[in-house]
Amino acid sequence: MNILEVEKLKTYFFTEAGVVKALDDISFSIPKGSTLGLVGESGSGKTVTAQSVLRIVPKPGKIVGGSIFFEGEDLLPKKEGEMRKFRGKKISLIFQDPTSSLNPLFTIGEQLGDIVVQHMKLKKSEAKEWVIKTLKLAKLPDPENAIHSYPHQFSGGMKQRICIARALLLSPKLLFADEPTTNLDVTIQAQIIALLKDLQRDLGMTLVMITHDMGIVADMCKWVVVLYAGNVMEIGPIDKIFEEPHPYTEALLKAIPRLDQTKELVFIPGNIPNLIDPPSGCKFHPRCQYAKEICKEKIPSLEDIGDGHFVSCHRWKELNNRG
Amino acid sequence: MAPLLEVKDLVKYFPTYSRGIFRKKIVGNVHAVDGISFSVNESEIVGLVGESGCGKTTTGKLILYLERPTKGEILFDGKNAIEIFENGSKEEKMELRRSMQMVFQNPYASLDPRMTVFDIISEPFKIHKHVPRNEWKERVYKLLELVGLEPYHAERYPHEFSGGQRQRICIARAIAVEPRFIIADEPVSSLDVSIRAQILKLIMDLQHRLGVSYLYISHDLSSVRQISQRVMVMYLGEIVEAAPTDELFDHSIHPYTRALISAVPIPDPKRKMNIILLPGEVPSAINPPSGCRFHPRCRYATSECKEEKPSFVEVDKDHYVSCHHYAEFA
The missing domain is CATH 3.40.50.300 (P-loop containing nucleotide triphosphate hydrolases)
Structure with a gap:
């Protein structure tokens, strides 16, 4: 409940x-x-x-x-x-x-x-x-x-x-x-x-x-x-979030240094958007490495991808070979 | 090769006064930094970690003579820095100032809001006169490019920038004065997580391209591991452990270092955290505990720890620790 x-x-x-x-x-x-x-x-x-x-x-x-x-x-x-x-x-x-x-x-x-x-x-x-x-x-x-x-x-x-x-x-x-x-x-x-x-x-x-x-x-x-930026990117059980993350979550996880390992940091380019004039379509698209034309044009909806995991991304299925 | 910076037995006490309007009486001393020694090599990043109040920032300020050391010696490139700052000629002082710079924690407070970016970056040229006036513009643009900004940013004011850009x-x-050594005091802790990696990368990039050495002061162990070649752990004004980065994080010896490392949450749900909870809080630096300063919170503490101050011994190559019982933990 x-x-x-x-x-x-x-x-x-x-x-x-x-x-x-x-x-x-x-x-x-x-x-x-x-x-x-x-x-x-x-x-x-x-x-x-x-x-x-x-x-x-x-x-x-x-x-x-x-x-x-x-x-x-x-x-x-x-x-x-x-x-x-x-x-x-x-x-x-x-x-x-x-x-x-x-x-x-x-x-x-x-x-x-x-x-x-x-x-x-x-x-x-x-x-x-x-x-x-x-x-x-x-x-x-x-x-x-x-x-x-x-x-x-x-x-x-x-x-x-x-x-x-x-x-x-x-x-x-x-x-x-x-x-x-x-x-x-x-x-x-x-x-x-x-x-x-x-x-x-x-x-x-x-x-x-x-x-x-x-x-x-x-x-x-x-x-x-x-x-x-005022939108839900994804919702899910903790394991799913770490295993099959939304591109934003993925980028965030790669950008934070970890104490248990040394790795090449992959930083997220750009800055957090201004919410008075937010980007069109998916709000993360200007900083997303996978962004395509559709991400710029259409706001993605929060999609149920099973196991209680919801993702708001046009390309998630394709990127995770679930298409 | 001689190290670029050598600090020997550095001490800083801040006096505390009794209350009263007319008579000020020194009633005690805050032992902010209490006899620390270390060195930083040419184009090396050394991390200095510890919790708030352990004396990290004071150490940085003492090296730059922004605070006057109570005791101790600081050798920069073989020259006695304290002596130069106190009795040296103007030229000597300026030269030393040019070779050591600082980046502060809060970029919202450390830029003058009434100056344009051009004025801010060219101000060092005005003071040190190492760049002729007709080359300022070119130099500023080059510096902006080096740190990942655009030439048109030069005409703007600080408020127009985000924290990371600031x-x-x-x-x-x-870096406008071409320093050889930079003290970076928590340079990313006031920035957003997605921005921190950008600045860490920039710091490492400048280390490689310009050969600058850093003292990277931070309470964030993860970023210290990412960026430094060597790490020192401070507790209540003393260095308790120092080692090359991987050695320190993978084979720490001092119980305080171990507790500190265990307390950092790791972004991996499969990894079980095994936190060593330390009882109580960091004691006051006015009357620090006798013997080993960590003993009241240490679960391995014996009567020896209470009475006798442990010495800083080299237990492995470049791995120093200050603990009576190091042999049991190694």
Whole structure:
């Protein structure tokens, strides 16, 4: 069963320079209880996808079309008041930068307790206990004292643990983690990834890892959605993505250095496209080594190629001898 | 052959002061770099890896005398660099500055937004006067071509470029003075994954074409493996292990290097990760741990590690490690 189904979602930003099509007709679904990787470079629409699902797209952005079904319910027609019942309680989000997403003026106990008091209608003493319990879940050392400390008193890794605890306070079913380890050192990153894996397993949550690191995806995720310039390039189980990838994914995998081997790096020419005036047809065509005339002219559709693998490419079948 | 750059027992302490408006009292020292020695050969790329706060960037700044070393010796091409920067004549200083350049981490902050690309790249000509005025244009175009940009880019301003292109401009500016040695401080970490390979290739390309040596400072072990001939691993101001690249990644000895390598996710779903999780975090550099600085987080630590500082020994050809128990891990 799918916990979330996104269909033909369009989120545009109406800027002075023009309309930025941050998400242009994207569709994907997330199986319940799984870990899904949402992969892409900056500007591909990873973060906007999470913001759209929670309906917290910042101005001048607006969801202009499509639907988002959470456990069968369409979230887009819901009123603001109704959305509050979803945010944090059913769908939650860990922000990219733990330093800027914690309020420096309040203690950890105050800012986390506030959420519990507001949403769960608990008494103060109960709220305190609940916060300590959740901080323990995120393996923050000495939570009884930590609730009296301010964010600046913690290191980056510890702040991220606090942010994870905050996202878990209301026991959400679906958790988006937006680049949760990008600002952390590798050894701390390993600690946070281990924690997220444990939490997903123990709490039976559905976890969406938003990342640009294919290594993290390979390590954590069962399913992958690859985004590029506001379009879904491919969706599939992790093995398929690595074995028979979309030309973009293939190019990306060849362009990243690997620690376990030395190889000739094959770089992707050109730059990430400008979304105000995106390329015609397939958005990756100007940088794609396999691009032909048709890629320039026609937008490819997301095609089912079996085993739950969907690819948006005119030439994939031909390139993989499946034609 | 003598190495191009030789660093001996380099030390940098940053004093920390007590609070108070009128009286400043030194209450401690941040041991940013604590007695490191290494060398870089002609047209060689040496990688310097470590986590944030381990002293990588400070090391780079000390070599260029952007920070004043507390102690130690830096020999560039056999000449005492610190001595020249402190007491040398203007000509000597300029000559040394010309031979060592730096490429910074963030190309969004290291280019003046009010200068055109032409002005940025030709500014070194103005300072060092090694190119006559009538050849500037030709030289700038040649440099742009060398870093993979077009002549018409010269008239533009930095904001018109993407991150990868900006980093190319920074590299063009660095090589405008024909340096022999470049310190590249995390040159790709602020770029997108699909762009990083382009810049790494450019760095390697310039190494081959111009014979430049690099100190490549990074926390990203994968790119270090890709680009360097030799690698040094730093922890809390000290070098704990140094070896030729493949030797270091395939036969690492120091427990910290091993943990660091194990923690890097590998883009291959079939490969099982076998992460060595390190407990806790990097301790404060104000009061670094006694003995081996890694001992509070090391699972093999013994009382010897707590009390005595391990020496930096050569365990194999060009493979140095600073660990009491290296024989057990080799």
